[in-house]
Amino acid sequence: MKKITYKSHSLSTPRYNFSNVFIIAGQSDETVVTETSIEELFDQNGMNIKNSLLQDSMPVLATEPMPPILNLSNYPGEECKRDCMPNQKRVCYFQFVLENYQAMGVACGKCAEGVESDCYKPQCIIGDGVEKGVMSINRQIPGPDIQVCQGDYIVVDVANHAHGSAATLHWHGMHMKDTPYMDGVPYVTQCPIPFATTFRYEFYATEPGTQFYHSHSGHHKVNGQYGALIVRRPFKEDPENLMYDFDLPEHYILISDWMHVYGEDMFPGRPSREILPNSLLINGRGQYMAVGSSERTTVPPTIYYVKAGERYRFRLINGISHACPVQFQIEKHDLVIIASDSFNVRPRLFNTLVSNSGERYDFVVTANHTQGDFWIRVRAMGI
């Protein structure tokens, strides 16, 4: 049986009007649960919580001074991608580096020449297989997915290494009622982050569901700075948990449009009408076919795996910038829509879903074929 040592610590004046946050450390027989304020978390930053708490297995007395609380590096955000349990909150720490970078650049080796394994190399952004300049987060498009549990505390240090640009990140779907200054709207809720500086976003994951983050500056979003933000609840607390068997972290579908020039090149004054996207991407991958050509680029698309007979929850995020709306279908499969913009809806069966920029839809797909590969189709409407 797990022994739980629990220490409640009185709040001094918190910087924000927050309730407390719970930190859970360690995998040993003894788990230490400490309740503390956000102010204390960061004032005592720099100490090693895991080591200091785990090496010290003796009971913690309420009169003792607070042990060191948090070394942010002990809680990489990826460790927050987990089955959510009631009252087990974490601080989820991410480091984002904004850069001017290249799709199909040197990091992709011989991907363009058909060496498929090179397309999966670290820092290789393939887009639709055409070399172009991008603005990336951590040399990935989409940026790192943030997948946490409701009530977790999200901390994102955003370092702007993109010469000549200032940026903000907006957390689409998070209401930011207690932290409006974390909303990421340049010149409204904050000054944009200048080149060569770092800004720390920190806020509670308050709104459960499928959300979205993206740069709110210039054309950075269409240039590549966006990603998934998914806030789960404990399975038992999801009113539609009887509708699906699996809610897998890799089953999000982030749609974006992709142009072979920078977004900034689109306005104003182009003499041609070619201001439309060249491709649509799913999770940063697509295949380009030039107008008048019958050949597509051969870069590998995004693939989702399912097992026959099971029901899977998928989370669709429309990250389109210039094309709208888009039509979405899965070949030979229907979609049971269970949530729209992160709110549960009465389940309805559809075979086609139309969405606009910024919208999110959660749907359930039943893998009702014994075997086979099925295309996911995304089509821009009105083009």
Ligand SMILES: [Cu+2]
């Ligand atoms: Cu948005």
